[in-house]
Amino acid sequence: MKCNKGLCLMLGMVIMLSMGSSNLYAQVRERLLMNFDWKFAYGHAGDVARDFNVGTRYFTYLAKAGYADGAAAPEFDDRSWRPLDLPHDWAVEQGFAPHASHSHGYKTVGPGFPENSVGWYRKNFSLPAEDEGKRIFLEFDGIYRDARVWVNGFYCGNEPSGYASFAFDVTEYLNFGGENVIAVRADASMEEGWFYEGAGIYRHVWLTKVAPLHVPQYGTFVTSSVGEKQAALTARVEVQNKALEVAEFELVNVVLDPGGQEVARKSAGSFRMAPMERRTFIDSLDVADPLLWDLEQPHLYTMESHLLQNGATVDIYRTTFGIRTIEWTADKGFFLNGRHVKIKGTNNHQNHAGVGTAIPDALHEWRLKQLKAMGNNAYRTAHYPPTPALLEAADRVGMLILNENRLMGTTDQIMDYLGRLMVRDRNHPSVVLWSIGNEEWSIETNDRGARMAEIMQAYARRFDTTRPLNAAVSGSWGGGISSVIEVMGYNYLRHGDTDVHHERFPWQPSLGTEEGSTNTTRGIYFDDAERQYLAAYDRDTPTGFFAIQHGWKHYASRDYLAGMVIWTGFDYRGESTPFTYPSVLSYFGMFDLCGFPKDNVYYLKSWWSREDVLHILPHWNWPGREGEGIDVWVYSNMDEVELFLNNKSLGRKTMELNSHLSWEVPYKAGTLKAVGYKAGQRKMTRVVETTGAARQVHLRADRTEIKADRRDVAVVTVALKDRKGRTVPDANVLVDFDISGPASIIGVGNGDPTSHEPDRFIPSYLRVEPAAWKEAPAGGLDVAAAVRPDYDDKSWGAAFPEEGLAPGSQAEATVFRGRFALTREQLEGEITWMFRSIGTGQSVYLNGHLLAEGLSDEQKRHTFSLPAEHLSVGSNTLVIVAHPYVKNHVWDEPNVNPGELQVVLPAGQWQRRTFNGLAQVLVQSTGAPGEVVLTGKAEHLQDFQLKLVAQ
């Protein structure tokens, strides 16, 4: 075929555009997950020397670009640090102490624990030479907290917030075709919240590679207006020209339906942008017969924004979005796609058993699914921007998100966090409400609060007008923030009268942003103040918080109230109200910290879900209480329920809407049976039986297959069963876990609020610094004697004098002697000397045994694994015979540190007690495919082997 140049160019363009865009996408844009193979070590919040001397050098990183020192320097020797993968929460690995923070669950991090409050992370990575010319961004989804970041010794900046996502364009700092180092310092000394917040890089890290002309991160905003048979999309696409030349380009937006089929394509036009210019282009596209994003069928569309230069695609940016309508009304509540949806929600913190805040993506999804199965349709991200992974899961699962800002404030710097949250999250169809703040006690009731709310709302409208703004207010409703906020959030009915407020502010949509705050312990049915357990019956609290049923009846019976959001879906660490230490978890959850349902879940499921529910509480193992009246409750959405004890009817009762039934039953071992009737017909039966003693460990995973991707997780329930296979509801037994195959255990839990058992069993990485180095010239010494540990070196001077060897001087052979001490426990570990050359022609000895000789200075680092048979408890001696480096210029800094020892103590046995019959094990792929076997063992009980497949 013959064609002129223009036509050929056009054809080429068409071909490139239609050649499976996923192929093309991979060619123009890469987003690499940077979670694997980091190094970690504790720094120090109050002692620079123990914080790797960062910022101590003459001319440091704030003085000159690329001048990082200590652990921030690229050449820093991190070989003795602990290797790990992200996400990571070091607080969850700490123990507990009574004087530690109540808010943070008494973990030994924060004020009073400077040695546990700073964490350093380093990662090496190489970049291919072909990446030269691309722009490269380092993106953090969130670090707790006050993060400082360096790349190859260049200081990139800091992010004080423990919840904000942030990114740096690090292109100029990188070595293309070479090695690169990221260093991150996180300082968790301060608390941002009054709840457990974790510590460290507890969310994902990414490296994004794009062309100089590209759509920046979060650079798009797709909105839709939904008509009869089509949706009109508005695409706002920001383009950035980071080239040094003017860029001429065409922007083409392509819409893919949930199946990946192209359903719309349009050129937004051809444009010219100056170097460093950033501009937003607005275009409209139509989608015929759109599949709406909804709770049951959360259809997701993708918009691809293609940038073309001279006919070639230079960037494709993908935006996942949903087509749906939302409406918040003052008198009828909330509407999704024109359909009334009562908000049935829970508040939740990012916190789970075993892993703390470092929740893998699969676990986020699992948690949302537990909530969803309860009939929960909304999730308030109390009280901070969530991790993007949670929103992606909510988009997929079909969950409404009430997305909350952390701190209220009206300075540019503080308000900017709200703007960044909105820009980051505004394409998620799951997000239906923005919250500017929660219970801001000093301002919520007064005029200052009202003014601040107005300013924040006006500011927020710059970023999104498709969702309204909310604040959660805990009192003095009618004044302050509550008088101006677009969607009123009531925190707790005990604080006021929603009817009165609604009458005064009839224009204002509203919902219960918090209700509940009741305190229960899973599997406990008698309060036990001494052991700090509270019965799982749904009750008003002595401090005036309403029972879940009490609160729900209020919210369910008023149309103007959009719904109720319970405090909380899951228990979390910290806030162990009404107790203090030794209790370390909250008691507010409908589910415990592991996601095991407490009985309230069945109350909610009865009235929130469409499933038939019939649930009896308590369990029926009450030896010693024979004849005693026990409160038996039934949660159900049947019309009537009849209860039987050992086949004797205790009466048939009619269920009232949004209520429960109860009987007082004199205890006698045997069977409690509930029979549920609908429209007079027997519909379902449930039994609770007195079980026998625990006989076997039983393991069950949420699924039998996980992806072999080093990320995917199976959630394993450990249950103790009796001879008949019934879970024993009061069995508290220590279970050991072993795993083989390509997976590892990443955490264990049991939901017991007073348990101080470890969540993680990991090797300890200790660093032992040889000290008291002395030196003497080798000439005139009996070197063979001087390398022995018992040699008397009292008369020797301190090694490595400040001034070093003068320029031009001869480096005489010198003997250096240093010492380190080991405890008996440390001697059990693996001990490695991370040796660093201090000169040329080095021979190296441990307690008189030669480790190596003739080491040149060319390879400056050597690793010596120190054999246990040559080590002793107490003092050990290291000797180096070498020609030390000469200091040729005053600014020369020859190495005078022969390196430290790494002592690795093996991880303890993975284990956990069951709490009221249950425990949990989180199993994560280690990357390879294969069969995984998890074994659970307990004394006197039958073992269990669970098989999973990683592929």
Ligand code: GAL
């Ligand atoms: C609320 C607060 C929540 C939680 C709860 C406990 O006042 O907003 O974060 O602390 O009390 O009852």
